[in-house]
Amino acid sequence: MHIYFYSNTSETDQNSQQILQYLRRVGATVISETSTKKIDSLAGTLPMDKVDVMLIYGQKLDAQAGYWLAWAVSKNKDVLCLLPEGTKLDAALEHLLTDQVATKKLHLARYQSNDVLEKVSNFLETFGQDDLAELYNIKYTLRLSRKINEYLDWKSESTQIDKATWLRQNIQGLMEADKDWQKYLATKFKVKK
Amino acid sequence: MVKARKKITLLLAGGTALLDQNKRLLTVQSPEDIELWLKQMPELGLLAEIEPIFVSAENDILTPEHWQAIARQIAERLETSSGFVVVSRADQLLLTANALSFLLQNIKKTVVLTSALRSGTTEIKQKNIFGQKNDLGLRSNLINAFQVLDYSLPTPAIMFGTRLIPGVRAINDHDQGLNIFASLDDNYWGRVDFGISVKAGLSFHTAKTKLYEKIKANILVFDDLPGLAWDLDFAKLKNYEAIFIRLNHQNKLEPVKIKQIKESPYPVFLYHPTQVQGPDEAIAMSNCTFEAALAKAMWAIANKDALSQFTQIGEQNIIGELI
Incomplete structure (x- = not known):
């Protein structure tokens, strides 16, 4: 921010x-x-x-x-x-x-x-x-190996979801399941007394 | 440092296009439109107390009468207003800035001109720019123009995009996106990055203020290209008071053209940005922008009787227009 x-x-x-x-x-x-x-x-x-x-x-x-x-x-x-x-x-x-x-x-x-x-x-x-x-307005450059790229290509083809959307969805899934992240968010802006 | 609230005069002469929250186009076509138009920019009230003045409608082409009207309104308020912002058509902003610079010489108040990116509702519709997020640039331009009034600028200036440019040095810039104006000699009075940085040391001219009421446009203006003839029939030019020829080259004029200039019953101005080669009978104008030269000619013709050395006007640096 x-x-x-x-x-x-x-x-x-x-x-x-x-x-x-x-x-x-x-x-x-x-x-x-x-x-x-x-x-x-x-x-x-x-x-x-x-x-x-x-x-x-x-x-x-x-x-x-x-x-x-x-x-x-x-x-x-x-x-x-x-x-x-x-x-x-x-x-x-x-x-x-x-x-x-x-x-x-x-x-x-x-x-x-x-x-x-x-x-x-x-x-x-x-x-x-x-x-x-929640807006997807931050551009990200990500270096991948050929193997990961091949996997993303295959996944995109088999799920009919473009690679960027698939990655976003999975990251969001990780965020929702991550208890430590939730805890961090709840206290992120709290003022330390 | 806490500064006192400014009372500024906002003169509206086209260039007023903005989009409301529903992306509808709003312009000032009559004095009745001003209230709703200003309501779209309530934030301006934070910067100053605003006295809006209607000069011409969004779709009007500006003429000397409009420039005279703007100058008159400014002259009448020199004592009472903190400064002046002129919103005017982008496609005529250069000439408007120059006309005001010659009409309002050495005034001790700052005059800033600005505009929306496009002017005239027809042009805006043709360009189909309703989807633009920048709202035609006017909001930011106005905020920056208001802010610039805190500074003492020697002559009227153009605030547009990220640049503050002396009006007499401003030229069109077709390569820089939102910055549609540049400075001929790279002399900028200010830039907007994080806030406005205005050049240090700027101040009003110490010379006595000279206010002129008239500027005339009955000047025949055309371009000269080597090898292409022009034939001036002076009998048919009775409605003109002068001839202004823009030279597209630095060659010596052909003899037939020189002959016509010598025979002209009207003053002939010859303009080239850097060097003019013409007969002594012509008034050479160079080392300035085209608009500065033209506005100077328009001002000189209108005030010929008051100028002691009219024929040398091209060499005189009246308001810092010569580089």
Whole structure:
């Protein structure tokens, strides 16, 4: 999962650091930007369109956060906007949150000082279960031996299922039967206390 | 740094095609269409407070009257608006950008032009691009254009795809997919990768702002090819005020053509991207884009009386159009 993380708090902000650590721990590829520090070096290796999720965290919405929010909504990307509990919402964001189309992807979470990671975790859990996670949109290059290839050819012929579909079906069968994997999924996004 | 919310003026002159969530084509054909059109892009409200202004319909071909109208609307709002985004036909965007550059000289507000990938509903239907996922590019182009208004750009610029290009240097680019414009001299003011990176050191011209109201298009424009004759019957050219010839070569013009230029009662502009070999009577235009030269001629003809050295206009770098 590729996550773009934008924070407009100070560089010493504990929550911001913890979010970054958490995202990396759950295996996300994170590209981060703060209002004082430009995008990290990973950005050059990943096209913007490949970003799956955008996380925006701050005390309030600044111009750059507004830009990223607008970009994410226009590109139909999932976006979580983390703002402190009790702060007044920007009128434009408030308006956007009433838009039926935009709110399918745009999520607002109000955090308190001690629950910001929980908000991120809740969001990522729901993200992992949406239709996008089931889309076969990741291209894979797989090197096989002649013997395995011959088997796949034979299997495809005898089952009348193309090789890629057969492989996918079998991997999904393995996933469903794998208890350790199920256990991992159940706790993947849990915040370690 | 938390910035104040911008109040921007959005001028609509074609190039407004986008697809709604049901993949239906939406364009602005009249002022009444603007509300529904803007509603498709609620995210724009996050970036700025928008004042939309209708200039022309999606299917209208732009003329000097439209360019003058856009310039007038901008001039009237120079004090009150944070910046200006002009959405206009992609197929005329180069000339529109250049026309505005000559009409609005040294203004101290940023003007950014952008468009959908295709313009005019007829063209869109013919190309059958309703299935495109990119929504004709307009949403991203607009978001990026709005963002660029935070910067002080010396002259009107084109924001399209991943490129921010000075309007007077922009040319068509047929090889780069969504980037349908490029810079003649590889001079880009900004690029979009992760967000927008705008070139450092850009600023408004310090020279006094000059606002012009008129630009004229009653210029006979044609291409010259060596060996192919043209015969100008000046009696039949009464509706024109000038002749603009684009040279497709760097050869010396044939004597018969030179004779016609010398005898012309109208100013004759000779354009070639790098070098012009013509008689002294002609106004040589080179080292700039074709659209910059043409817009300059249109502006010069309309404001001839106010220009002290009209015949030397080709050599004068009015707004940074010369390379």
